[in-house]
Amino acid sequence: MENKKINTAQQLYVRKQKTQKCLVILFRVLSLVLFVCLWEWASRNEVIDSFIFSSPSEIADCFLRMAKDHSIFQHVGVTLGETLLSFGLSIVIGLLAAVLLWSAKGIARVLEPYLVVLNSLPKSALAPLLIVWLGANTRTIIVVGVSLAVFGTILNLYTGFLEVDKEQVKLIYTLGGGKRHALSKVIIPSTVPLLVSVMKVNIGLSLVGVVIGEFLAADAGLGYLIIYGSQVFQLNLVMTGIIILCVIALVLYQGIAFLEKRINR
Amino acid sequence: MGALLQFEDVNFAYHSMDGETPVLSDLSFQVEEREFLSIVGPSGCGKSTILSLIAGLMEPETGSIFFPAQKEQKKSVIIGYMLQKDHLFEWRTIINNVTLGLEIRHMKTKENVRKAEELLEKYGLGKFKKSRPSQLSGGMRQRAALIRTLVLEPELLLLDEPFSALDYQTRLSVGDDIGTIIRKEKKTAVLVTHDLSEAISLGTRVLVLSNRPARVVCDIALDFDEKLTPLEKRNDPQFQAYFQKIWKELNKSGE
Numbered sequence: 001m002e003n004k005k006i007n008t009a010q011q012l013y014v015r016k017q018k019t020q021k022c023l024v025i026l027f028r029v030l031s032l033v034l035f036v037c038l039w040e041w042a043s044r045n046e047v048i049d050s051f052i053f054s055s056p057s058e059i060a061d062c063f064l065r066m067a068k069d070h071s072i073f074q075h076v077g078v079t080l081g082e083t084l085l086s087f088g089l090s091i092v093i094g095l096l097a098a099v100l101l102w103s104a105k106g107i108a109r110v111l112e113p114y115l116v117v118l119n120s121l122p123k124s125a126l127a128p129l130l131i132v133w134l135g136a137n138t139r140t141i142i143v144v145g146v147s148l149a150v151f152g153t154i155l156n157l158y159t160g161f162l163e164v165d166k167e168q169v170k171l172i173y174t175l176g177g178g179k180r181h182a183l184s185k186v187i188i189p190s191t192v193p194l195l196v197s198v199m200k201v202n203i204g205l206s207l208v209g210v211v212i213g214e215f216l217a218a219d220a221g222l223g224y225l226i227i228y229g230s231q232v233f234q235l236n237l238v239m240t241g242i243i244i245l246c247v248i249a250l251v252l253y254q255g256i257a258f259l260e261k262r263i264n265r
Numbered sequence: 266m267g268a269l270l271q272f273e274d275v276n277f278a279y280h281s282m283d284g285e286t287p288v289l290s291d292l293s294f295q296v297e298e299r300e301f302l303s304i305v306g307p308s309g310c311g312k313s314t315i316l317s318l319i320a321g322l323m324e325p326e327t328g329s330i331f332f333p334a335q336k337e338q339k340k341s342v343i344i345g346y347m348l349q350k351d352h353l354f355e356w357r358t359i360i361n362n363v364t365l366g367l368e369i370r371h372m373k374t375k376e377n378v379r380k381a382e383e384l385l386e387k388y389g390l391g392k393f394k395k396s397r398p399s400q401l402s403g404g405m406r407q408r409a410a411l412i413r414t415l416v417l418e419p420e421l422l423l424l425d426e427p428f429s430a431l432d433y434q435t436r437l438s439v440g441d442d443i444g445t446i447i448r449k450e451k452k453t454a455v456l457v458t459h460d461l462s463e464a465i466s467l468g469t470r471v472l473v474l475s476n477r478p479a480r481v482v483c484d485i486a487l488d489f490d491e492k493l494t495p496l497e498k499r500n501d502p503q504f505q506a507y508f509q510k511i512w513k514e515l516n517k518s519g520e
Binding site: 165167168170171172173174175176177181185186189190192 | 320322344345346348349350352354356365366368369370413414417
């Protein structure tokens with residue numbers, strides 16, 4: 001009897017939580033639908049100028065047209081490829097540099113102010129310079145993407161390495177290990193959660209960097225599509241590009257979040 | 266039985282931009298084989314520093330620390346070190362935590378891993394071999410930490426207030442466990458603590474240190490019945506007498 005009572009209270013709680021979750025999802029979808037309908041209605045009834053603000057139906061139309069001649073897939077593919085490549089490079093270079101700084105604290109002390117400056121510098125300011133140095137090509141775009149993310153990665157990971165419990169490192173030494181063991185057995189494993197959160201930031205930053213790069217030095221990709229659309233005043237094209245970028249950002253972020261769940265399990 | 270470890274006129278100081286803090290001054294003592302030496306002293310008197318020096322994590326400024334047997338037989342003495350916290354890594358299972366030292370020393374053979382498993386089994390952790398540290402109680406974690414040092418077969422065990430992170434009740438029973446384990450495995454041990462009861466119940470000899478810079482104030486051999494466990498010693502009539510004596514010495518040195 002008693003047991004049953006507890007059970008129903010538990011069931012009630014679970015049901016309440018589930019209902020709340022469903023409601024949140026429902027309102028998320030509803031608010032999106034409402035926004036899209038309002039936009040469509042406003043542009044059809046000329047509340048807003050559909051030439052400047054475009055409209056959902058025109059964007060869909062534009063997307064379908066580009067899907068038919070496959071050009072949209074090419075642009076998406078180029079941007080996605082460049083983003084993933086610069087993301088990967090920013091993580092690998094950032095991790096290696098942080099390990100180097102940790103192993104040679106003297107170098108770290110000397111370089112710290114320069115890293116801080118490079119991290120705070122708006123990297124878009126470097127892009128025109130990079131075009132001159134490296135040419136208007138994919139390489140430049142990837143370097144811009146990497147440059148946006150890599151300095152923050154180095155600083156974050158290095159600080160994370162320093163914040164690892166000194167006693168845990170001491171444990172390694174008491175077990176007869178050296179600096180190499182401290183790094184591989186304690187420092188790196190205990191900063192995995194930090195690495196994942198750095199990855200979450202970096203995937204977004206790489207996308208930003210790549211789009212900036214494509215604005216300036218590309219003949220394909222979503223950044224190119226957006227800048228081209230604005231130059232020929234085809235704002236449907238610009239809007240289509242932006243919406244696809246939203247979707248890509250969401251998918252990439254969710255990918256990392258999925259990875260995080262796998263690691264924490 | 267001879268001395269396993271010898272401290273001779275050891276001096277040590279910490280340095281910072283604000284100045285020098287002498288920690289040990291002309292400290293001399295020795296640790297006999299198979300004995301359990303408890304070192305007590307006021308907090309901050311440099312007790313932990315002594316252990317770090319023995320373990321070779323730091324070097325004395327002057328004086329020497331040596332293992333007489335090592336000089337004769339030209340082999341290095343393996344030292345096990347137990348820290349205040351267990352520092353079991355959450356990303357490793359218990360068995361992988363326990364074999365961490367073996368991994369580092371490239372001794373993770375099948376045979377040694379089996380030995381680690383036997384030790385876990387023997388001291389009631391067999392079922393938790395594949396568990397994560399967070400699934401274990403504080404006392405079990407401390408036992409796992411001890412096994413992590415024991416699998417390396419150290420000739421000398423250093424214990425740096427290994428029970429201070431535990432609540433009082435667990436502290437008593439884990440102290441009892443670990444004292445018994447160390448005696449069973451026939452190890453030489455040096456325990457550093459500020460808890461006099463712990464020092465007396467676990468040790469076979471107590472070294473009382475003065476305030477910083479630490480000197481030896483007195484050296485008291487404890488003469489309990491060998492069969493008594495640490496917990497039983499606490500109820501022994503001699504216990505109070507030792508406690509009073511050491512308490513007096515400590516206060517004298519504090520003045």
